[in-house]
Amino acid sequence: MRESEKKYRTVADNTYDWSFWLDPNGDFIYTSPSCERITGYRPEEFKKDPDLLSKILHPDDKEAFKKHVYEHEKKAGPGDLELRLVTKTGIIIWIHHMCQPVFDEQKHFLGSIGSNRDITTRKSAELALQEAKRLAEMYVELMGHDINNKNQVGIGYLELVLNEPGLSEDVKRSIEKALGALHDSSGIINNVEKLQRISSGKVKVEKIDLGQKLVDIRARYLESPGKAVTINYTPEKECFVWANELLTDIFSNIIENAIKHSRGPVTIDIKRGEMIRDGKYYCKVTIDDNGPGIPDELKERLFARFQRGVTRAKGKGLGLYLVKSLVESYGGMVWVEDRVRGDHTGGARFVVALPAVEK
Incomplete structure (x- = not known):
């Protein structure tokens, strides 16, 4: 028995986490040396003052810990929570506190054993991430509402000026460039808002007719000012996919790029088919154009943020x-x-494969 106790003590004394055993009255029977590394207080100090743990709890966490102790005693089961402690040097740290009741063979309550793990580094990273997310959402909201509203006001005034009689061609071109810049600014803001929706998991999917969506997109881009555009698409048998209203942005961006980067009359061929990969059924859309094409070294990074093509567009x-x-x-x-x-x-061929609704 003594040899077993010695081995157990050796293991407990050398654990990185702060291990402890409380008797039924809440006094420390044992606390591992790691308590000093975490809190600055030695094991003897916790044994001498059973309330020391409660005393060094962060004031805002005292009520949560009191509730935890009550529920632990009431349920007689394991429990855990994250708490802040104020160390001996006055530094605030985070711990993950875990404990569970101990009973002997006759079901007599022997107290509680548990451990406290220093999670300050992880918790700081989580809190920093939460703050960064909050700020990002605030900036997106600021851009989407305030700045975009200013853009629309500017666009409205410039369009009024552009319709004024007697403007020289140079002035008109300058106004049109300013209008284009404001429209581009609004487009960027709209894209950022959509990306924020995606990253926040707010994009919910529903059953959508992909064929009809392609018909609508083709009709939209047949008339492109300043460009001779031909878009070929023959509707085939229906194919429903799991997507939402943002599905339009996928094909709009690809087609707009084909038109923007073309160096003359542009022909775009849209074809729809099916494919199976890893046992999963997809609706596949290919979009071909007769533009300048995309070099192999650019293909791999084409979908990265802020990556642009090789034309001057x-x-x-x-x-x-x-x-x-x-x-x-x-x-x-x-x-x-x-x-x-x-x-x-x-020319380039873009391939989009979307999960199909099972027939």
Whole structure:
């Protein structure tokens, strides 16, 4: 028996966490040396003052600990909670407190054993992340409401001025550039808002007719000012996918990029098919264009944030990142390849595969 007790004591004394055993009255029978590393107080100090743990609790956590002790005694079962302690040097730390009752073979209550783990580093990281998330949401709300409202006011006034008679062509071009910048600014804000919705898990999916969505998108882009655009798409048998209203943004961004980066008349071919990967059924959409294409070294990073293509067309690099984020939020896949195999100058082919609704 003594040899077993010695071995147990050796293990307990050398645990990194602060282990303890309280008798039925709440006095310390044992507390491991790690208590000094965590709190600055030695084991003898906790044995001498049974209320020392309660005394060094952060004031805001005393009530939670009191409730924990009450529920632990009432349920006679294990329990845990996260608490703040004030160390001997006055530093506030976080611990994960765990305890459970101990009974002998005759079911006599022998007290409680447990451990306290220093989680200050993890907790600080969690709190910093929460604060960063709060600030990010505040900034997105600020952009989406206040700044976007200012943009719309500016757009309204500039459009009024643009319609004034007697303006020179140079002045008109300057106003149109200013309008374009404000529209681009609003577009960026809208994309940031959508990305924030995705990252927060607020994107819920429903059953959507992919074929009808493609018909609507084709009709929208047939008339593109300043560009000769042909979009070929023949509706086939219906295919329903799990998505939502943001599904439009996936194909809009891809088609807008094809039009924007084209160097002359642009032809876009949209085809819809099916594919099975890892036993899962997908609706597949390919979008081909006859533009300048995408070099192999750019394909891998094309969907990264702030990544732009190789043409001189202006953009902020959020569009295709939004595409990838949306597709993956639906459980799908997106990639880009050459329209003409082995020749990237023959145009690009974007492939979007979205989980299909089981028939």
